[in-house]
Amino acid sequence: MNPRLTLASSVVGAVIVALDGTVLTVAQPSLQRDLNASFAQVQWTSTGYLIAVASLLVFAGRLGDRLGHHRLFGIGMLGFGAASAGIAFAPGVGWVIGLRVAQGVFGALLQPATLGMLRAAFPPDRLRTPIAVRTAAIGVSAAVGPLLGGALVAGPGWRVVFLLNVVPALVLGTLALTVRPARTASPARLDVPGALLLALTLACLVHALVALPGWVWTASTAAVTGAAFVRHERRTASPLLPPSVIGSTAVGSALGMLVAASAALSGALFAGTFLLQDTLGLDPFRSALVSLPLAALMVAAAPTCAVLLRRVGARRTTAAAMTLLALGILVLSRTPATPLLCTAFALVGAGFGTVMVAATHVVVREAPVESAGVAGGLQQTAMNVGPVLGVAVATALLGTGDGPGLPLGVLAALALAGAALGRALPGRRDAAMNDHGDSKDRTRVPAQR
Template structure:
């Protein structure tokens, strides 16, 4: 598959997953009424997916390293589309929950592959623009998802929401399976015990963060399996997380920034919904219009970040972007008029969009091609765990304070703390000067075979 087609597949795959999450939120009330489901059952339509996808993202990425990212992407797209079609025909809420878990499994295959394919198709110095295009497309999906979902629910009904992505998923999945991956002299080995331990750890962590019944048990299990996973990785000859990925200070810092930024964003949006529809007295439609600058600036920030990375480097770009994100949250916490709210949301979108592109670029670029799937899986894990952490923190802080000031102040502080991690990222010289692999900050790219 040529680079342009690879980029198109990566973008569409990421958009399908983003749309699925946003339109589901809009469809849940109608789904609950139609299937006579309880609130807990409806919550599990989201939680079941999150638990499955978070637990398997890294292993899904490793499968791409072993068998080829296009092949794993194709299987993930076909399974995701088939599960979506099944949900649209589900006779009861139990079927919806089960199929959402299946969707999570296939989503864990396709999401890391969208980044792994880009790493394999583009040289490191040309990754900025493809990642920016992918991020901008996710921003567009986040903006139009609620609108499209609302129109479908109001018209054909909630089942039509899940048919939205079936055709593109099946077409792209079949197309990707026609690609023959290049042979590798030393294909990546699969660490099945490590994959199982990490899956249980991450799934338990997500389950505990969403405060489901039995969260204390799953939290304790996550700690135990997490310790066992670390010990196993240190002893095994073929670890699930290769040393060139987890041993990189730049990759670790970039992942930490993604968790902090996505937690701050999701927590702020959660609090902002109650702020807009509470003290400001706006209805859901007007609330969406007020927060629209966030999605717009996120889309515009993605291509701008590609230029900033080339001119200023990842260190300065991410540090400044996290500061902008923190400033936006502080503006929202002090806002007393709608124009100020719009300005705050715009700053949040600009900061988050820039961080997402820059930090993702570092994670994917710093990893060797042979480990690009694991790197993509870690990036996607950070982007899934962060929002769950943010919403959980927002719920707890709003319950303790009863207002929006405390949680928004905490999220602003979290963004500023994340800015400190940017010091470990490569600077402008490492990002722009081609020294033929002599610089320590530059990724060594294996020769093409």
Template structure:
């Protein structure tokens, strides 16, 4: 697979996942009404997905190192497209929640693969621009999501926000699968299964605790995190290198990313319900009111590319 096609596939895959999150937000009030779901059940259509992604994301990166990032990308895209079709045809909210959990698994396989493909295709001195293009595209997709979602829900109903993923995901998955036999794999990598389980438990409990505000789950997350850090320092091939676990720059970057993501996702979720339920706006009008957010994110994207080239 040539560099241009690799970059296109990587960006498109990351965009499909990023768009899915913000497109769904606008559709959730309509989904709740059509499926006669509770507010808590609607929250779990997002939370279930996040827990699955958080639990498997790091381990999926190691799977890509061992079995090939393009192969993991193909599996992730095909699964993402199939689960999108399943959600679009769901008869009740329980099916949506279960399918979103499955979609989170495929999303976890997909996301690190989009980065691994770029790192394999471009030398380090030429990697900055492809990474900047991917980052900017994710920002644009997240910004455009509410408007796209509002238009789809207004014209075709909430199921359209899932059906719109199906064809692009399946096409990208098939293209990647055709080229997966040519990529290099590192079969000598030993998978740190105990570390993966401890990290999955830590992240899943942390996300659950943040959403449900359950103290006992927070305690389990803290204990699992301590056990994970201890295990990673002792094992020969750790899932996460110990110098990364204790890195101040990494911790600061993750803190900023978490705060920004929480602010964006939380604001969109609550704001959508206020606009559509409290103020009685239809999905399209409520989506159009998010345009200032989209404009600012799009305006910031070129600056992101410049900062990535200069600061890394």
């Protein structure tokens, strides 16, 4: 598959997953009434998906490194589209929950592949623009999703919402499976015990963060299995997480920034909804209009970030962006005026969009090509765990009765703490040296004596 078609597939795959999540939120009240479901059952339509996708992302990325990212992308797209079609015709909420879990499994297959394909198709010094395009497309879907979902739910009904992605998923999935993957001289062994331990750890962690009944037991289980996973990885000959990826300080810092940024954003949006509607008395439609600058600036920040990465490097770019994100959340917590609220959302969108492009660029670029799937899986795991963490923090602090101001202040502090991680990221000189003098994609030629 040529680079342009690879980029198009990566963008559409990322958009399908993002759009599915945003329109589901709009469709849930109607789904609950139509299927006579309880609130707990409706919650599981989201939680079941989150647990499935978060627990399998890293293993799916490793599987893509071994079998080919286009193949995993194709299987993931076909399965995701088929599960979506099944939800549209589901006779009961139990079927919806089960098919959402299936969507999570197939989503875990395709999401790391969207980044792994880019890493294999583009040289390191040309990854900025493809990742920026991908991020901008996700921003557009975040803006369009609620509006499109609302129109469909109000018109044909919630079932039509799940038919949106069926055709593009089937077409691109079939096309991806026609690509013959490049042969790997010595494919990495699959660390199945490590994959099972990591999957159980992440599944229990997500379960605990969404505060479902029994969260103490799942949190304890996550701690035990997490320790067992670390011990196993240190002893096995073929670890699930290669040292070339997790041994990189830059990659670890970039992943930490993605967790902090996505947690701050999602938690702020959750608390901001109560601020706009309960504290300030805005109706849902006006609240959506006030928050629209967030999506607009997120889209605009993506291409701007590609330029900043080239000129000043990831270190300064991410530190400034995280500070901007924190500032936007603080402004949101302090002002009732509509113009300043719009400004706050614009700052949040610009900061988050920039961090997402820059940190993702570091994770994908710093990883060797043969471990691109693992790097993509780690990036997607960070982007799934972060929002769950942010909403959990916001929910706990809103329960204190002090209003949205306290959780928004804490989330702004979290964003500022994430900015400190940017010190470990490469600067402009480091990036230039790696691109032009010591790229991981270039074969070293011994100096002649």
